[in-house]
Amino acid sequence: MATFSFELVSPERLVFSGQVTEVIVPGTEGEFGVTAGHAPFISTLSAGILTVKGDGADKRLFVRGGFAEANPAGLTVLAEQATPVETFDRAALQQLIKDAQEDVADARSDESRQKAERNLADLQQVAAILDLGAAPAAH
Amino acid sequence: MASLKDLRNRIASVKATQKITKAMQMVAAAKLRRAQLAAEAARPYAERMESVLGNIASGMTLSSDTPLLLSGTGKDEKHMLLVCTSERGLCGAFNTSIVRFARERANLLIGQGKDVKFFCVGRKGYDQLRRLYPGQIVELVDLRSVRTLGFVNAREIAEKIIDRFNKGEFDVCTLFYAHYKSVISQIPTAQQLIPATFPEKAEGVAAAVYDYEPEESEILADLLPRNVAVQVFRALLENQASFYGSQMSAMDNATRNAGDMIKKQTLIYNRTRQAQITKELIEIISGAEAL
Numbered sequence: 423m424a425t426f427s428f429e430l431v432s433p434e435r436l437v438f439s440g441q442v443t444e445v446i447v448p449g450t451e452g453e454f455g456v457t458a459g460h461a462p463f464i465s466t467l468s469a470g471i472l473t474v475k476g477d478g479a480d481k482r483l484f485v486r487g488g489f490a491e492a493n494p495a496g497l498t499v500l501a502e503q504a505t506p507v508e509t510f511d512r513a514a515l516q517q518l519i520k521d522a523q524e525d526v527a528d529a530r531s532d533e534s535r536q537k538a539e540r541n542l543a544d545l546q547q548v549a550a551i552l553d554l555g556a557a558p559a560a561h
Numbered sequence: 562m563a564s565l566k567d568l569r570n571r572i573a574s575v576k577a578t579q580k581i582t583k584a585m586q587m588v589a590a591a592k593l594r595r596a597q598l599a600a601e602a603a604r605p606y607a608e609r610m611e612s613v614l615g616n617i618a619s620g621m622t623l624s625s626d627t628p629l630l631l632s633g634t635g636k637d638e639k640h641m642l643l644v645c646t647s648e649r650g651l652c653g654a655f656n657t658s659i660v661r662f663a664r665e666r667a668n669l670l671i672g673q674g675k676d677v678k679f680f681c682v683g684r685k686g687y688d689q690l691r692r693l694y695p696g697q698i699v700e701l702v703d704l705r706s707v708r709t710l711g712f713v714n715a716r717e718i719a720e721k722i723i724d725r726f727n728k729g730e731f732d733v734c735t736l737f738y739a740h741y742k743s744v745i746s747q748i749p750t751a752q753q754l755i756p757a758t759f760p761e762k763a764e765g766v767a768a769a770v771y772d773y774e775p776e777e778s779e780i781l782a783d784l785l786p787r788n789v790a791v792q793v794f795r796a797l798l799e800n801q802a803s804f805y806g807s808q809m810s811a812m813d814n815a816t817r818n819a820g821d822m823i824k825k826q827t828l829i830y831n832r833t834r835q836a837q838i839t840k841e842l843i844e845i846i847s848g849a850e851a852l
Binding site for chain 2: 429431432433434435436449450451461462463464465466487488489491493498500502
């Protein structure tokens with residue numbers, strides 16, 4: 423399968439850089455997969471799990487806030503936070519969910535409430551996915 | 562004339578100071594390396610952000626629903642100067658040069674009849690500006706308790722700035738920090754944060770036509786506040802590297818000065834000691850001759 427170059431960058435450092443075959447990105451308007459030769463495309467990110475498929479096992483990372491840019495040279499994802507699922511702290515996620523719930527409660531305008539609710543739903547989905555992912559590993 | 566004991570004490574005290582400055586220099590050197598690495602690691606993010614935003618912004622025509630962070634309020638009356646300095650001293654002219662640069666800009670603006678306010682990050686700059694512009698400092702962000710600078714710190718500052726902007730407290734925001742060039746050279750730099758500015762795109766590089774999801778304007782609304790945070794983060798990291806660079810060379814100077822002083826004092830000490838011996842010898846000899 424054709425590979426393309428993929429970079430995952432957080433403000434603090436370059437998290438991932440290399441050749442991959444497919445990346446699944448949680449976009450604001452739904453998840454999308456990127457393979458080699460994707461059309462030039464920019465999308466913002468929602469909180470969710472980003473999956474990198476390349477040699478060996480798939481890598482899964484929790485990403486939050488930022489955007490993805492696909493161009494002929496490859497795919498670049500700029501995320502405010504990018505943590506591998508394996509090292510991701512459940513307590514941190516719980517904290518994020520709690521913050522999101524407070525945001526929903528504090529939201530003054532309809533627009534900001536909608537945004538906050540979306541964010542909360544995304545985070546809860548991540549929590550659900552992670553718990554499902556953890557269950558088979560337990561036994 | 563100081564006694565021999567006084568001289569000895571003085572030399573000992575300078576030696577102790579020299580040890581401290583030497584240690585501080587080495588600590589600053591170690592931290593400088595880390596700060597440089599952090600600044601380098603943060604570079605790709607800021608660059609990508611800039612290029613994407615520049616791409617979108619250059620393709621957009623300014624209209625009434627353009628986000629204010631990009632187009633500005635259309636006025637140029639109230640200025641906010643975001644001055645980033647350090648929390649600690651003993652770093653040569655680092656803080657002073659940033660403050661002086663900000664002050665020159667402020668005086669220029671005040672001379673033009675504009676309204677100037679300050680937003681300080683770092684205690685040292687605040688202390689200096691407070692004397693010059695009492696009542697014009699709207700906020701101080703203290704990063705003293707922060708061990709390693711994270712993006713979170715920058716985002717908090719950016720949120721405060723954007724909040725004030727949305728309340729209409731200012732029209733233009735300029736960021737002041739020291740750009741790290743080398744250990745001996747840190748350049749005070751001003752950068753306009755709001756309205757956002759982007760470097761002109763290089764000629765001949767054809768921008769790809771992108772599909773946007775969601776709409777361009779929504780992406781802009783999401784990215785512009787982030788961009789403020791990224792710029793602040795970059796400034797903070799640059800500042801940190803500059804601070805350690807400045808501290809390192811200041812402490813290097815101090816160590817050398819202390820060495821010079823020890824040499825000088827030791828010379829005086831030895832001279833005084835010999836003069837005393839000579840004096841005692843003369844006394845003994847003239848006493849013996851008198852017999």
